[in-house]
Each structure stands twice: as C-alpha cells, then as structure tokens.
Amino acid sequence: MSTVLNVILAGGAGKRLAPLTLKQAKPALNFVHRRRIIDFVLSNLWHSGFHHLLVLTQYQPQALHSHLQRHWQARFKQYGSLQCCQAPAALNIGTAGAVARELSIIRDYQPAHIAVLSADHIYKMDYRQMLQCHQQQQADVTIAAVAVPVEQARHFGVFIVDAEQRIVGFIEKPQANVPQIPQRPGFALVSMGNYLFRSAVLQQALGNIAAGQHIDFARHILPHLISSGRACVYDFGSNVLPGEQSLPHYWRDVGTLNSYFASRLDVLSHPDWLQGDNQLWPILGRRSCTERLGQASSALLRKHSGGWLSAITPLAPARHQHALYC
Template sequence: MRPPRTLCLILAGGQGSRLGALTEHRVKPALRVAGSYRLIDTALSTVVNSGLDDVWIAEQYLPHSLNDHLANGGPWDLDRVNGGLRILAPFEGGPGEGMAQGNSDTLWRHRERLAEFDAECIVVLSADHLYTLDLLTVLQTHVASDAELTLVTTRTDEDPSSYGVVQVDDDGRVASYDYKPEDPAGNLVAAEVLCFDATLLVDALEELAEREGGLGDYGDDLVPWFVDRGRTVEHRLEGYWMDMGTPETYWRAHMHLVDGEGARFDDPQHPIRSAQPQLPPARVVDGAVVVDSLLAAGCQVAGEVRRSVIGPGVVVEAGAVVEESVLLDDVRVAPGVRLRRCVVDDGVQLTEPRVHGDGVGVTVLGPDDAAGSAVS
C-alpha cells in the first residue's frame, strides 16, 4: 500500500505541572529519560522509524529548553531543505485570544498552515509517553477502515480516569469515548496518538471554534466530535506504553528500564535517536558498588548505586548510597547522603549527610527544594 501523504504534528508545549520541580525550568518533552535521552525522542524516533519525514513540532511553554536539543532535526536526519523538521513557535493570536488553552486550541491556531500543507492524513502525537509503534500500521488501519479518525489505544495498569477511556465494537469501531471519567468503564485508553483525515480535521476545528466560542483539549471537544460521526476506529498498541505525566509514573518507567521490562531504547528495528551529550565515558572507581543500574556518559561513581538511573555528569562520591532513584544531569551526591526512591533534578548538590526518601512514595528533589517533597 502506498502510504497517504502524511503530516506528523508533535505537541510539545505542555507545562507538565504535575511533575512539580522537574518542569519548573523546562518543558516536559525536554525532560531527561533513561539517562541519555529526552522524552520527545520517542515521538521523533517513532516518526522517523516509520519512514515519515514531514514533522512539525508545536511549542508553547519554555520552548528554549527544548530547541537546543532538537538541533534543527539533525539527530533524526530531519535537517533538510524539503520536508523535515519545522518548529511552530508559540503565538498569542488575535486581540484577547492569549496563548493556546489546550491541544485542540493549538491545532485550531495552526489550521491555516495545516490546510496549506495539503496532506491526506495528519498524525498528532503527544511527546509525553514511552512506547514503540510503527505509524505505517496505523495509517494502514486508517485507510483500510475508511476512517475519519483512528485512535491508537492500549490497556493501562494505571488509573484509567486520567485518560480518555475508549469502548469499541467487535469490528474495532469506537463506540464511545469518555475523557477523564470519574467512573471509568474499563482500562482501554487512548494512547495520545491520533490519525485524522486532514481535510475533515480542519473543518472540525473551524466548526467547533464557531459553535463553542473557543477550544480546549481534544479529549473534551475534538475527539467526541469525530466519535459522534461514527467513523472513528481503534488501532491497538499491544506493547509497552507509559504516560510520564507524574513523578510516580516517571520513576516507575525508569524502574521498568532497570528491570529490562520497560521501553526498549536499543531495538534495532525501532532505535531511539537523540542528540547525545558529548561527554567522556562513565567512570566507576575501585571500591564502588553498582548493581542493576544505567549509567550515562560523563558520570563518576565511587559510592554505592543500586537499581538506579544515573544521568550525564553525575558524581556519586564514596560513602554515598543511591537506591531505586533517578538522577538527572550534574547532580552531586556527597558522602553520608542516602537516596531511596528519589528523582533528583539537574544540578542539585546534596552535600549534607542525611537520608532522602522514605522508601514508600517518590521524593522529588529540585534545585529550589533540597529537602524534596514526597509524592505518593
């Protein structure tokens, strides 16, 4: 099958306020993942590994925190004259409109550019998740079903009330869609990858904006509009999928990586590409203890590290203990410091001998909060 002319739009403007200190100084898609990557790398690599090369990224919150990493698309071979990567900068729109109030509003503000591109399909991806997916199979489902919208769905072990809950008929057509319901009807949820009929998407945005007086999140307005028309289908994602929207899920996804049960960053068929930090190899000195852990370039370990992910430039000194924790860039852990189930933000210097983390919840340590805060 010849794939339809497709534009991929990655939504990378969300603040990610549920992550607390981790997104006070960066947009969520710029958050470090697996030691050496950024969260947006999954979405970008998914597009490129699927053979698609028209990629737009819509930004809003703290765009500078992401743009250096994107490097004009070079790490994903998207720095080209025709096609490739295009950044949609944030803008306020007309008088009184302000900034976009949700992902549907973001799409609406770029509707003229979307229409001018003249795609057959528009694939919208969130930059907040870890998964492996071939978008060509999604396009095949979309075309074969003569769908107006194809939702990628997955079963979740997390609380379904945080997502769009989907019910489908035996033929795969979406019978109902309930966005963040108080009483979920099941655990089949939308995985934040959507394939739209391009022309109808623009029509829907204009109709909804005129009718509602403004748009918010597509779970509230855009997806229900399509589902009500009866030509929305699912494409089931059977493998690993994790929303990285809270400290708890961010930490848990890293523990899955440590256990070898999480997202794969080394799959030769679906490699995760990134702008890797230019640093020397990790160094583990004599007397250090490292067990079941991931070490990024430039880190130095002289203490004890167990079931943890250690980011670039991190220093764990002799006499320090790091257990079941995630340390981002350039963290220093001094002698006498013990970390248990912690996520430590860039540049935090833990110099006072003490215990951080109760071993029950997840403790986030940010640059402005050395004591951290427990998140259950």
C-alpha cells in the same frame, strides 16, 4: 510517507512534574541515557518513515528548541521537514485550539492525513501499521488505544468499541463504572493521546473554531466524530516491531513524578530495549561525548594520517554519577 503531516503537541507545562519542569517543558526533560522524553515520539516517527513534522511548543521552549535544532533538524530535513511553531506563553486554547492556530501552515503541506501525537509518553510504535488500519477502516479518525487495569483507567479517556473496532462510546476520565473490555475483565481500553485524521475532516473541524477559543480534542472534537460512526481505535497491542523487544508493548504516560521515576526504572532495567547493537528499533537521541570525540578524532587522523596527530589518543569523558543528569 509524505501524505502524512505529523503535528507534535509539545507545549505542556507539566505542572505535576514540578520541580523538574520549573525551567523547561515536560517533553524536554532528560529521561535516561541522554534521551529526552520527546526523543521517543521522534524516534518512532523516524523509523516509521514519517518525516514531515510540525512541533507545537509553548511553555519554556528554549531547551526543547535547542535540542530539536542540534539533534533532529538535520536528520528529518534529509527526507522531509521539521518546523517549530511557538505559541505565546499566556495563551490557553486547549490541544485542538493549538492545532487550529497553525491551520494555515497545515494547509500549505496539503497532506492526505494528519497525525496529532503527544510528545510526553514513553513507548515504541510503528505508525505505518496505524495508518494501514486507518485506511482499511476508511475512518475519519483513528485513535491509538491501550489496555490498562481498571484502577488506572480513571486518569484517561476510556473507549467502548464494537466488533469492528469502531468507537461507540467515549468517557473522559470516568470516576465510577469504568467500561471494561469484554474479552479482558479488569481492563479498560484507554486513549494514548495519538490521533490520525483524514486531513479534510480535521481541517473542517478546526476551521469552525473561533480565534482564541479553548477547544480540546478529547472533550470537543472526538465526541462529534464518534457520533458520525466513522471513528475507530487502533489497538496498540497489535503493533509489531522488528527484532526482540524486552519491553513488548510498553507505554507510560509520565505525567507525575511517580510515573516518571517508575518508568525510568523500567527502562534502565531493560537497556537493550532502548539501544544496542541488536536493537532494530532504537530510541535515538543526542550523541554522547564519547561519540563526538571519537568522530572528531577519526576526522583528524584521516586528515593528518601518518603525522604526529596519529599518536594522540583522546581522553574519555568522565561518567555521569546519576542517570537523571545524563
């Protein structure tokens, strides 16, 4: 899908996750089984065939840059590209301002569509289906949305949509009178923080932003596009993945310590959802020590087949005692 440029927002400090984020950005945090939080969105992009990535970093990016270079750069380079753009640590220009800062690079790609994706959520999603919905609706922007209980909706942006899934209202983090889904009382339709724009529309919106101006997508860009009548939602509940998924349509914003550890328990309780021989949409990550030793051993055995090295069996690495440090 070379017509889609994927901009990954990975610069957040994650202050509510302190002390875990004192020395590294939230997307770089270890999650479970040698996967970092950012590995979820990167795996979704890889499986979806969306291989042109622009990763925007800012807060404590060293560990994140190292992870991307060692475990993802070569993979995406096979069919596309992965480029990191680091903003100064003291800069405070909002989510849309961060994308606007890289507008000249975005223009060089000449994409037909631009996906702006959060790097700090736990979920699986085939973005091709969102793109298909976006094109069928001829929308200027399509926003991925998920149904959550009303009591949780106060932490997110809430949509009001018509029968054709066009957005007719949007309330950012409502504290009272949360709009409910007509067919699902007790639930609200909230933003997942994943946007798919028509490239010309986004470039025009970002081109009007003054250098250094603080602009957010939810508070400043979306209201204008919604008023034009060409903003739609993509229902995450309609996304279909291949094979069996023991956590169907699972999505969590791990922005707090409680949500982070609760989500880890969810995933650890369903290891087949993350990986496995029968998992057709695995979450990829760095190779384990066992895999690296196994590949190195195989290479040596091939090179020295029949020699004394063939009698050597590599030692298995010790197991980590706590999954948090895997």
